Amino acid sequence: MKPVGAITRGTTNPNRLRRVDNFVAYRCGDLLKAASVPLVVDLGYGASPVTAVELRARLADTVRADLTVIGLEIDPVRVTAAQPWAAAPRLQFRRGGFELAGLSPVVVRAFNVLRQYPEEGVLEAWRSMTATGAVLVEGTCDELGRIATWAVVERGTPLTLTLSARLPVLEHPAVFAERLPKALIHHNVPGHPVYELLRSLGRAWETEATPFGPRQRWQATVRRMRAEGWPVLDGPARWRLGELTVPWPAEGQTS
Structure with a gap:
């Protein structure tokens, strides 16, 4: 073959x-x-x-x-x-x-x-x-x-x-943009779901700046995303690892 x-x-x-x-x-x-x-x-x-x-x-x-x-x-x-x-x-x-x-x-x-x-x-x-x-x-x-x-x-x-x-080195969620899967990387522009996802994640991260460490800040960021209506999957055990999982951001999908 x-x-x-x-x-x-x-x-x-x-x-x-x-x-x-x-x-x-x-x-x-x-x-x-x-x-x-x-x-x-x-x-x-x-x-x-x-x-x-x-x-x-x-x-x-x-x-x-x-x-x-x-x-x-x-x-x-x-x-x-x-x-x-x-x-x-x-x-x-x-x-x-x-x-x-x-x-x-x-x-x-x-x-x-x-x-x-x-x-x-x-x-x-x-x-x-x-x-x-x-x-x-x-x-x-x-x-x-x-x-x-x-x-x-x-x-x-x-x-x-x-x-x-790796949360200790995460300065801002904007860094995810350059590492998106090939199917999404060219869709990270205004009006597309993945752009809205990353923009909302960045806003949540900026809002949740705290005197605590990056792990606590990330978990608060993910909780805020869920509270704002994003369909965040899994739970705190995965969030603590520095993960955020959502349904695939298909065209026409909103938060």
């Missing part, structure tokens, strides 16, 4: 995807626990397999020990370079793209991949990666994983958007 996609830059760093790995365990843990074949695909792990190795270790610790992670890369050189890591239990590396190399995973994580594609290719990539029923967690982050955003996609349809930050 010919891989679908193109070779991207492939830059990565250890612990870069810790925030989204934590979310995958939370959001998809029950699905993986119930699965007869608990398979997760890490699509486009990059020049180093370190984030796939970390994903496998984190999910094994928090979800189930017999879980398998398969890292897929279009670049055969990267696949070959990753093979020494495949000696670890239930960790493999193969060549593949959006067609997932014919696999049928429960979960797909694709991070910092579609950001390097044109926006018009996003929907088809989502459809390909979820065609067999997988839950897709797709997004982008900064180089050290301090600021991240991601979508949860099922059957080609985005369900939620999550904004996540």
Whole structure:
């Protein structure tokens, strides 16, 4: 099966995807626990397999020990370079793209991949990666994983958007704008739902300036967003981690 996609830059760093790995365990843990074949695909792990190795270790610790992670890369050189890591239990590396190399995973994580594609290719990539029923967690982050955003996609349809930050270094929610998923980044202009979301989040952050620490300020900001009518999901346990999750900001949607 010919891989679908193109070779991207492939830059990565250890612990870069810790925030989204934590979310995958939370959001998809029950699905993986119930699965007869608990398979997760890490699509486009990059020049180093370190984030796939970390994903496998984190999910094994928090979800189930017999879980398998398969890292897929279009670049055969990267696949070959990753093979020494495949000696670890239930960790493999193969060549593949959006067609997932014919696999049928429960979960797909694709991070910092579609950001390097044109926006018009996003929907088809989502459809390909979820065609067999997988839950897709797709997004982008900064180089050290301090600021991240991601979508949860099922059957080609985005369900939620999550904004996540390492709170001690969060100066203002405006920084999320440059790390939005590819499907949204060009829609962050007046009149579009994601613009209104970020503008409201920024106002709430500015209003909730307190003598307390950034964690308390973020939680107060999220509570204010909910009080103002934004359909904030989850609860304080996730907010304390620096997360805000809302239904996908589709066109025509208001707070």
